[in-house]
Amino acid sequence: MAKDFPSRAENYSQWYNDLVIKADLAENSAVRGCMVIKPYGYAIWERIQAILDKKFKDTGHSNAYFPIFIPKSFFSKEANHVEGFAKECAVVTHYRLKNSPDGKGIVVDEDARLEEELIVRPTSETIIWATYRNWIKSYRDLPILINQWANVVRWEMRTRLFLRTTEFLWQEGHTAHATREEAVQEAETMLNVYADFAENWMAIPVIKGTKSPAERFAGAIETYAIEALMQDGKALQAGTSHFLGQNFAKAFDVKYLNRENQLDYVWATSWGVSTRLMGALIMSHSDDHGLVLPPKLAPIQVAIVPVFKNEEQLAQISATVLPIKNALEARGITVKYDDRDTHKPGWKFSEYEFKGVPVRLTIGPRDIEQGTVEVARRDTLEKEVLQITDIENKIVHLLDHIQKNLYDRALSFRENNTFRVDTWDEFKQVLDDKGGFISAHWDGTAETEEKIKEETKATIRVIPLDNPLEAGKCIYSGKPSDQRVIFARAY
């Protein structure tokens, strides 16, 4: 399984691509830039969806569905939004094909040209605010707290499985509020939902903060983000939540009658995470032996491999294993008992190791005699022979422990790869030698930010929310600065 699989040190980029494909997570499709998410990868995404969906509902949101197509003119209505989103996109111009006159295949029917082109949604603010206009008359209609699970398309020139694909899956929340305060509160609440999910489910430590104006969502007043550090020292933006002010309400003329009986524009937020999270998950924990999954997101949490020479031995082992399997499943743990005789135990060990199954139990005739079982954990690759007594509790405990260990390991990696830097030379040197997060002073201007990006490809990832004030000098311009920000090269 893992042969021809490069190590991270050898070729990180190749390691990632091969891992995604060989662990059966996803593959490239016949359509440039679009991926096929395979059942094992999709099962992880379904767990992500289920957990987030519950969190959204627990915070008062409902799901709904808006059209995949957006009339071209909608994008022109919000000046910044059009610059950010209406350029590299899939454009539907016709609604019919016909048989080719030469009898070979089918061609576009030029008589079926749309009066106005339709854009396959790159994000849905415009079509949603055009809809909200009809839903909102007075403060009694507010807030509107809606989320949508959907596919979106952005025509990317360079794509990578999960990290940047032309079509991807995501959720996008779109809320409408009577006051600025309430909208800001909503944007921050959802940032916290994302951070909680990243840390406590994906086992990925994240920095919560705001984006610099240049890195904001097109049309936002403030963009909040959670930022994670990958094992190659590059940053990955794992989720964003935007306070949109009244920009979209003004663009789509959405006013409400407030409690004082006056008309005012509605306040908005939007927030989203995507299948990109799969890339973050893979790169945060996996190793040179393949995928490593946190137990809370693993489609198979425990794999049980019987070692047997004949039917009789298998029957004996199954008699021991099945009650354990049932007891674990009763506690909400997903177990795969792989009693196939078409594959050897060694093949199965490699398979579950490569696919990141957190715990593997192996049980053979000698274990049955001695009342033992071999327990292998994927995170440390350690094996241990345990008494089978009370094994359910031991496994539940071990899964919790693995979840925590993965988080601690990622946190420790991030701490060891976050550097406080005070000179421009050191900045460039750290970036090139080590990568990681660089905490440095910035003069707050877009010019400086742009120059740093041009010269080093590093960007301001985030201005941490709990950032302490500290007088200093901009790493690049030397001008005064009152706080450090987080720089990194990023996915």
Add this chain to the structure above:
Amino acid sequence: MAKDFPSRAENYSQWYNDLVIKADLAENSAVRGCMVIKPYGYAIWERIQAILDKKFKDTGHSNAYFPIFIPKSFFSKEANHVEGFAKECAVVTHYRLKNSPDGKGIVVDEDARLEEELIVRPTSETIIWATYRNWIKSYRDLPILINQWANVVRWEMRTRLFLRTTEFLWQEGHTAHATREEAVQEAETMLNVYADFAENWMAIPVIKGTKSPAERFAGAIETYAIEALMQDGKALQAGTSHFLGQNFAKAFDVKYLNRENQLDYVWATSWGVSTRLMGALIMSHSDDHGLVLPPKLAPIQVAIVPVFKNEEQLAQISATVLPIKNALEARGITVKYDDRDTHKPGWKFSEYEFKGVPVRLTIGPRDIEQGTVEVARRDTLEKEVLQITDIENKIVHLLDHIQKNLYDRALSFRENNTFRVDTWDEFKQVLDDKGGFISAHWDGTAETEEKIKEETKATIRVIPLDNPLEAGKCIYSGKPSDQRVIFARAY
């Protein structure tokens, strides 16, 4: 709420449209033919999804995701499929917009024309079989049992909310098998899953059967369908399952090495249901007072409305209601306790009635004194004052009873509107006067089928699976026939 709401007898079509909009299920969007599914409608769809998804997994299927775009040339590969699906569809021709030279808005960038046009999927057999080609080498790779939840687009000229929309949501199963028998078995299994869901969850009786060759899915050897009868006497196809033979395997060159070490083409099925089910659900049970929902699919199963004049009364009522609410929720029942003081009880009664909430409890100060509660059921509109003792069990029982009653009512409607007809005149007369299902002899030819359709707009809905053989004469041609088939006008 229900004012300006026409009765079914007055204007059935208007009744349906108004119901969908006024019950907050869906509405038309700014994009022609595409709908917005509103939170209340989407909550019903989510329940449908959750139940079906579990059934798919229980029968061994996994979810995956394939691209929304399909290269135009893929459609030409299967001769029948191209006729059926590659004509009225959304065609992506460009991948970039640019600022208009006149400075007004944005225009398509003609330099960014795709080499090959992409079709927004109307169904995914082609892209999926192009993918399966790389997944299948030997019988060990079979069966592949995959389902996809997705949006699809078919460019419809005349659209109606849920029933026929340009974009709709659905699931599409696509399976690959080593033998013909196994594929046929799969297609039948999924037909049974759909029938079970329709009858036991949606409370809609359906006829299981096969389609006539003319009504088959484009590319199928056999199309199985479940067919339901709506209250206006028109039929609605509620789900289809196709045995595709080796057609797509041949079109995409998907061969496998069988147990005898010989190459053979793979056998296929596909099966799907869509948001059209929402239309079937609405039209099967609803009445002139609005939506009626079977308890198993209702987003709110029990609404509790307190009748109070002041805070003190409300507090007293809440002290009684909240334990009941908690007890019901502990039994998996969704309860809304509507203690808002911004709306009067009468408004709330109308609201829950119109939105089809199966059971409404009303409780006021006198009920508190007397230990009673008023229970209103939506299906019969009956009200009853019950002792509050043991109310949870009474409600659980009532919900079961309502579920069963809706099914029985729909079944009885279908039985009263299924007619055995033996002459052409009677056929036309029944169609025009009563509608409904017509059980009649057909000579088995496509010509006769086509002529009947031309003259009456009736089509063969289904040839029932358990159809008894019966010698007779074709209703239209008078030629011999050995079984009756079900005709109807249909959605």
